[in-house]
Amino acid sequence: MFLTLFGLILAIAVVCFYVGRNRAVAVSGANFSALHSLPSYHGWWLILMAAGPAFAVLVLWSIISPYVLRPLMLSQFAPQLAEFSAAQLDGFWRDIQAIAGGGTPGVRDAFREEAATAYQSVNRMSLTGMIALMLLLGAGGFYFAWNAIAVHFRARHKVEAAINVFLAASATVAILTTVGIVMSLLFESLRFFSMVNPIDFLFGTTWTPQQMAFRPDQVGGTAAFGFIPLLTGTLLITFIAMMVAAPLGILAAIYLSDYASPQVRAVGKPILELLAGIPTVVYGFFAALTVAPFIRNSGQAMGLDVSSESALAAGVVMGIMIVPFVSSLSDDVINAVPQSLRDGSAGLGATKSETIRRVVLPAALPGIVSALVLAVSRAMGETMIVVMAAGMAANLTINPLEAVTTITVQIGTLLTGDQEFDSPKTLAAFGLGLSLFVITLSLNLVALRVVNKYREQYD
Structure with a gap:
């Protein structure tokens, strides 16, 4: 209707x-x-x-x-x-x-x-x-x-006044939505921390919320809400993903902006950006059916004990997925560097590679840092690839060949099904969400300081 x-x-x-x-x-x-x-x-x-x-x-x-x-x-x-x-x-x-x-x-x-x-x-x-x-x-x-x-x-005045009101209302809705998200996370997290000691949550090394019963008539065990295994798994997979995405993305951006011909650039950049449009579940299938078996078989051939689900498989595929975020943004930033800087470097006798390394990349550093931070946030928020390639076991390990899980996977697991939001088992999802929010906010603040420092130097 x-x-x-x-x-x-x-x-x-x-x-x-x-x-x-x-x-x-x-x-x-x-x-x-x-x-x-x-x-x-x-x-x-x-x-x-x-x-x-x-x-x-x-x-x-x-x-x-x-x-x-x-x-x-x-x-x-x-x-x-x-x-x-x-x-x-x-x-x-x-x-x-x-x-x-x-x-x-x-x-x-x-x-x-x-x-x-x-x-x-x-x-x-x-x-x-x-x-x-x-x-x-x-x-x-x-x-x-x-x-x-x-x-x-004066119809024009009336219409433009209405447009101003609409734009102000749109901005207000966006701001209130952000405030609502933060407040809902905060209030529900406070309920969780009233039931679970924050010290045990932040520094605990065991994550077993599934052992807790949802209702009084259910039989359950002793649950543990240690955040460290989830944080370790998240950072491990994100690190592997960035080790793949950062060099590939930045090198692709340098090639497309300074070395590729206009014809190659016109074809190569759209094809590269198509990777961003592939659904994450497809990447998950690719990781589970192709990459993970390949890593396991290769490791076994070298005498290594490789899990069928590993952080390495999830991180590699996730890195491929976020390459377009790094390459596309970095390419735009590198192209925005004034041509006069390149001409001045060439006039002083620098080669093209020296110009890129010593002039273009330092000038484009704020934008490249922003692209990398966006890619890190994207990697930390990914769920499907981790579920299908890295598993759901909360193992405290930095071995990329073992199965791990991430914060977002556990949030999805805790909130799956018809839940009652009155037990630590369910409210733990909000504690995890608040922790992830604080982590990503901290990363953005650090990146903002780096961007401001180098932007002042090259403006």
Whole structure:
């Protein structure tokens, strides 16, 4: 329904644009110089006043209606739901929504069928009221905007003011989203650390949260939430990945920017960037079916004990995956180095390779550092390749031939399935997320200092 109404509003907006434009042309007698604003601004003015309020109502209804309809439905069936837990209430709400929408619910019985029928009735009334409000505001806005169009009407000012408000709102949403992510991580992590000693978490060397029972009626063992094995595995795989991606990416960028012909560059750079568009699960298949067996067989041929899932396999494939992040950004930065620096070096008798090593690369260092930091963040956040090539065992080792796991893999493992966020086993995912956030933030701060230091030197 949302997409249908959005399509109708979009069609109405197109009509309003041409109606408003033609209205401006008519009131000016086709003398555009007499108008304060171009006819197109009058068309946008009519869109803002007619389609804008209707679209705002549609968006607000989509956001608010679940928070209004859910308490209403749960209160309507309060006696039957008195014994339900919070997780069961969530499941009940999803079931009646699925039944009402013609989907497949988790549980289907007479009670949920009755509730779904009631939900359909209430939702229909809500939808009818929303459409009526959209029509009322749209018609009123159209009438007001139509009458406001005149020769001296400042439509451009109105439209540009609305654009400024929209841009400010977009920036605010982005900022609030970042704040919301940080606050949700922080609050849930504080709940976790109220159950688990932060010292044991940060310096513990054993990670076995799976031994803890989720519910009181389950049998579980003694869980351990030591962060060190996950951090070690994450840094080990990231280090291997960067040992592959950094030299390959930077050397590829140097070749494409200074040595390759325009024809080779036009073909080589897009092909190299295609690596960034391959799904990570495909890299995972490649690592599990090709690279990992090759490393294991090669190691056994040399008398080494190589695990079937190893950090080396995951790191090598991950490095191949992030080569485009390094090469593409580094290539753009190297190309941005002024040609006058190259010409001055050549004028002093330096060869091309000496110019690149002693002039171009130092001048491009801030951008290259930024590319490497982005690649490190990408490597630390990868999950699928690690799951398929490095395994899920939390081993405290720096041997690249053994199986390890990473922070993101364990976050995904802990949050898989229908969980209740009231036990350390589940809340540990937020502690891991906060730790990973702090690590990546620290890396970015260090990189920012390096960038600022060398940027001042070459500006």
